[in-house]
Amino acid sequence: MADCNHDCGSCGESCEERQGGIPKAPMNSESKIRKVIGVVSGKGGVGKSSVTSMLAVAASHLGKQVAVMDADITGPSIPKAFGITDKAMGNDEIILPQATKGGIKTMSINLLLENETDPVVWRGPVLSNVIQQFWSNVVWGDIDVMFVDMPPGTGDVALTVYQTLPVDGIVIVTSPQELVGMIVEKAYKMAEMMNVPVLGIVENMSYFRCPDCGSEHAIFGESHVEEVAASYGIKNIAKLPIDPALAAACDNGTIEDYRTDAMDRLADALIR
């Protein structure tokens, strides 16, 4: 390999010289993905998919070729947030991703299921296989940065993502309540065990700004994100308010029309 940098932790190739660990899945041969950023959370429902979508939109506005892989196989939300209803096409060997209005390439199990309300009742190995296929069989093309909406928690499928994809770094999404507990620490330690740097932390639902008087209220408890980030040495922090307009954008499939300075700044720092 001509451009080998001998850093097997950041490479997806399964070459003869690979040092240690489980070989990553081979990247689709017609694709070139330069950076993979995982978006993780300690548990479901804290806004991981929303943040994944917002980061992708922000990166796209920075002029990057962007992709989103929905690796949250049992709780896929990416197509809905982007308003994608057409199914992905493919054959036995390849799958073509669907593009959003703004040109972000996406792949999700919901783009393959006949009926998107069908539950995915599959065991771990089958879920793992799907993630591998999303990497190896999807023709992503030329991509500057791929955001991966990871399965919530630190279980089997999250482990598969770390082991299968050449994740360059992760962003942890959390709520103020989670930050004071052990959940974020678990997510951080899992990334550490997998030798993946934590690039940023997003405190979602951090506060609510009163639309009448502009005062801020810590509905889910006071913010501790600065202390927690400092204790782990995480440089990039973003706080997002509780915003009914965000919930509406996710529900209506118009997340590309929802922009925040916090996400624009974070995306810039992540892909710089």
Ligand SMILES: Nc1ncnc2c1ncn2[C@@H]1O[C@H](COP(=O)(O)OP(=O)(O)OP(=O)(O)O)[C@@H](O)[C@H]1O
């Ligand atoms: N800051 C926010 N303000 C208002 N609503 C929000 C906010 N963040 C997320 N939501 C809403 O909360 C719900 C859950 O968000 P989301 O799907 O992004 O969470 P998740 O962590 O990915 O959940 P899961 O792991 O179950 O997929 C969605 O309806 C979303 O629109």
